[in-house]
Amino acid sequence: MSKISRKITWLIIFNIFLCLNIFSQDSLTFKTLHYVAFQTGYSRHIVKDDIISPLVYRGSQIPVSFNYQFFSGNSIQSISLFFDNLNLTSSITIHSPAEAFYTINYNAFINYSYCLKLYSFSRWNISVFAGGEIKSLLNLRDHYYNNYTHYNTGEFVSDLGFSFLIIKRFASSQNDLLSFRYSMSIVAYDMLNYLYNANVAKKMSTDAGQNTFINLIKAVRPVTINNYFEFQTEISYTKFINKFIGFELKQYFQYYNEKKFDELLYTKYVNNQYLVGLIIKF
């Protein structure tokens, strides 16, 4: 197991320990409930794309996020949507002769998960869920030099994975929730895989008029966990101020590392979000 994988594993174990030690004496029952949440806040993106630069690019933005959850007895279904658009820059603030490199980054994802309750710890009022998810994420990077020369790279990945969810209710209010979610991609395919120097893909049309960026997605190929490692964690606290309306605080973290071209070119990406939002229950 690599160093990073070991660190991730310990991080997950710590998170689980953390949630299990936030104690409460309530018993936990889930009625059929719908939760709709709209969130915004602070989103930080960090990417290292070997295809376009040896440097790490960073940026922050105010994102838009939507989440719908359906609680039904022993299952939870969830749909999430996220979008933001920002400029990323490297640690070099001055280039010579004074012409900047920067990246316009578009991020969007849609995610559906279905989890079944595995176990309840009634003493701590905690329920553990596990299941699968399907999601699609687009991380499109338009890398600029000199404000007019630019190249496109990115990831357009659809994947199947597993999802692990821990939910805790509080004694003070049955409706207030603290949850931790971990999900990881198992098998995926990237429609922007196998790019090289940001201008070409492994397969291109012999007609120049067809080699638009969209047509470079001809190089679709499945990427297994060896080529594409992705996981997300999410911890959220939900508090209702009345029977229907509440607010939610959420911290979300995503990491992926994809082998874009053989053993030569990789993309690493981190997204860290701190969100606050309105949640409606019905």
Next chain:
Amino acid sequence: MRVIWLLIFVVITQGCEKIYFKNEPDNSPVTNFEIFTKDFDRNYSQFVIRQINWDSISNIYRLKINLNSSNQDLFNVFNEMIQLLKDGHVNLYSPIGVASYNNLFPTNYRGNQLINANKYISFSSLYNSAIESGTVNSYNIGYIQVNTFYSSEFGNADPRYNLIDNILQQNKDKDGIIIDVRGNGGGNGDNALTIASRFADKRRLYYKQKYKNGPGKNDFSDWVNFYLDPQGEVQFTKPVVVLMSRCTFSAAEIFVSAMRVFPNVTLVGDTTTGGIGNPVYRELPNGWSYRLSTSIGALADGSIIDGKGIVPDVTIIPLKTDTTTDIMLEKAIGVIMK
């Protein structure tokens, strides 16, 4: 208590960013040299056609760089390496200066310009900073000089080149037209095609390009075909001569390759520079940037342009002492009047 645990978790997660990106390259001269040479090794497209052994060059110049090398030392090394490539699309940009191939164009060369303009051309009022036009004195022949194909609005086709429609309207009754790109150092290929498309009789294959798509010296895509369709308000399909020289470079060579496939066009002058390149731009940890060629261009018949140039149909080269007679232009007139 719960809030404290939450805050601890948030702080730890924030710190996780550094776990994943701790290997950002340092800014030592050695690291900058390694990134530069490895990037060329993986992406530069013309080592084979220019017969350059980049591994040897890198090994030799690596000995000149160490952790204590100054910026000037590093610049000098990069500059010397760029000279060896002999490629006008390879440049390094730094606070010290710009490194380019110094001998891209010949010196004391009269072939790149209109000699004794007033003797030969009566210029018209249809001109702008990119294009000039007029009439050849004593002949019913139009003259168009395209000085550059650069765009004033970066990256986009420049509307200045649409003046060609007005020029061709004015010259529609001429016996022929001479298009002079002898001193055209290139620019935006779209602008070159704006002009060339006005001389197209039908859709034609005019150019091919293959792209470096792997780290091996011979890792290229298949040849990608480029076609040109007639465009614009007026098509001029009477005799045309394109004047070219050793200073006709880059997008101007795209123009020549397009004009070459039309049956009414004759190329007169000297072989072009030989550089298409399709360069990409890169950066180094020290803030310097550079560009390098990532493709190879060829004519419609497959003849490679990079490193070789486009050979004219009629070769004629003025002497260095020619100051009053433009023998290239006179030959062009003769071709049209034949």
